[in-house]
Amino acid sequence: MARSDAEARALLAEFGIDEAPIDPVQLAEKLGVLIVPQEMPDDVSGMLLRRGDEQIIGVNQKHHENRRRFTVAHELGHLRLHRGRPLILDTDTRVNFRDTVSSMATDREEMEANRFAAALLAPEPMVRRAAREADFRTAQELVHLMAERFRMSDMAMNYRLINLGVIADPT
Incomplete structure (x- = not known):
């Protein structure tokens, strides 16, 4: 870590x-x-x-x-x-x-x-749990949902999800 x-x-x-x-x-x-x-x-x-x-x-x-x-x-x-x-x-x-x-x-x-x-x-355990529980169709939807949940910009959440390996590519 x-x-x-x-x-x-x-x-x-x-x-x-x-x-x-x-x-x-x-x-x-x-x-x-x-x-x-x-x-x-x-x-x-x-x-x-x-x-x-x-x-x-x-x-x-x-x-x-x-x-x-x-x-x-x-x-x-x-x-x-x-x-x-x-x-x-x-x-x-x-x-x-x-x-x-x-x-x-x-x-x-x-x-x-x-x-x-x-x-x-956006602590890793919280992000992973929220991503598992989220209802989404696209990576872009997931980024937006997570950004709202953690009160971050879509761009910051996009980077966070990529760095954690939750999504593969920028949305």
């Missing part, structure tokens, strides 16, 4: 969460992370700011609710998996941004944070 998946599973177990949909904002709050919806450029989904014991996730308030949920889960992935990148300020602060480049997951930390977010929002 990948480190991202193991960390997501451990976080869910830590708080006894075993039913979807998972609320990443509630998890963040339980971890003492402040969630701040704010105005951001369209190509920035969110950011994680760490300063000492303070942890803040900024989320683009203009984005769709499902995207904001994934962004919070993604930033929690950075929090659990990565030390953060330095940002030159007048204080000792570390920041991770989620933007159009990071959402394409071209670097290792972004791929891990995306994988963590998918595993947190």
Whole structure:
């Protein structure tokens, strides 16, 4: 099991969460992370700011609710998996941004944070159980049903189902 998946599973177990949909904002709050919806450029989904014991996730308030949920889960992935990148300020602060480049997951930390977010929002056992119980005719219908069930975008759920081997090809 990948480190991202193991960390997501451990976080869910830590708080006894075993039913979807998972609320990443509630998890963040339980971890003492402040969630701040704010105005951001369209190509920035969110950011994680760490300063000492303070942890803040900024989320683009203009984005769709499902995207904001994934962004919070993604930033929690950075929090659990990565030390953060330095940002030159007048204080000792570390920041991770989620933007159009990071959402394409071209670097290792972004791929891990995306994988963590998918595993947190759509845990494998829950996905497999829901897929077995779903009434669908096509892979596209399954993706849509599962996306609604787990409150994710169709695209994010499509990737999750492919990565879990539930479906073979993108819909």
